[in-house]
Amino acid sequence: MLLLAVDTATPAVTVALHDGESVLAETSQVDARRHGELLLPAVDAVLSEAGRALDAVTGIVVGVGPGPYTGLRVGLATAAAFSSALGGVPVHGLCTLDGIAYAAGAAGVEGPFVVATDARRKEVYWARYEDPRTRVGDPAVDRPAEIADQVAGLPAVGAGALLYPEVFAGATGPEHQSAAALAALAAERLRAGGEEAFLPPVPLYLRRPDAQVPKNYKVVTPK
Structure with missing residues (x-):
């Protein structure tokens, strides 16, 4: 292998x-x-x-x-x-969050805990873990304030958690994948x-791309 x-x-x-x-x-x-x-x-x-x-x-x-x-x-x-x-x-x-959770386990985090990465737009990609190998439910994307009750009291790892310490108390590394x-x-x-x-090798976006076509985009066609 x-x-x-x-x-x-x-x-x-x-x-x-x-x-x-x-x-x-x-x-x-x-x-x-x-x-x-x-x-x-x-x-x-x-x-x-x-x-x-x-x-x-x-x-x-x-x-x-x-x-x-x-x-x-x-x-x-x-x-x-x-x-x-x-x-x-x-x-x-x-x-990707599973990889960060696994790395957290190698760093001594046991669980349950939360992994959160920066999703931009003042949001995080996140998931809960029972232990470094076991995710609870599917990954999600939310504003931190909207999930405060769900993550309260849980240790957290990842760049998203470090960005919002008021929600993810005691956040630590690993920061990235x-x-x-x-x-x-x-x-x-x-x-x-x-x-x-394993998962199919297709992107898990959870939301629309950041780049958007302008609303007033003018189409120019040959005469």
């Missing part, structure tokens, strides 16, 4: 290589505006550090969000392209059962 994990659903452009037992190499760079520019060099750097070639990869792990439209689709499109180039190796989709944690979670699920533990 050799898994290449990528996630661009948060401001972190994060990549890791995992052999099924441990992380061989990883890199993360936080830059919300350069996902497309940074991802492929990051993949090259991880493969080089591990001393592996791309054609040795047996599976792609990709964070499917939730996340902003533009950044999220960079990782998913890249995962699909790699799968095609490698003759159709499987693409394993995982909820880690492809190393995502890959480790995927390897664990593959050892335990197989494909039913």
Whole structure:
């Protein structure tokens, strides 16, 4: 098993290589505006550090969000392209929040707790977890004040939680996604059962894209 994990659903452009037992190499760079520019060099750097070639990869792990439209689709499109180039190796989709929860567990957070990332527009993408491996319900996007009663008294992790300490009391890291944690979670699920533990590699947006066509847009057609 050799898994290449990528996630661009948060401001972190994060990549890791995992052999099924441990992380061989990883890199993360936080830059919300350069996902497309940074991802492929990051993949090259991880493969080089591990001393592996791309054609040795047996599976792609990709964070499917939730996340902003533009950044999220960079990782998913890249995962699909790699799968095609490698003759159709499987693409394993995982909820980005699940990866952060798994990393929180490695950092000593036990649960129950909340993961919240920045959704912009004064909103957060969030989900509750019974423990680092068990999400309670589906991810959602809300204004923090609207979910204050649901998260009251629960520890919280993620950049979204850190942005709103008046709602997420005692918020801590990890702040952003880690492809190393995502890959480790995927390897664990593959050892335990197989494909039913994964999501389809399609974007989990939860809302419409931030970019909108102007309401008074004038269509110009040739005469």
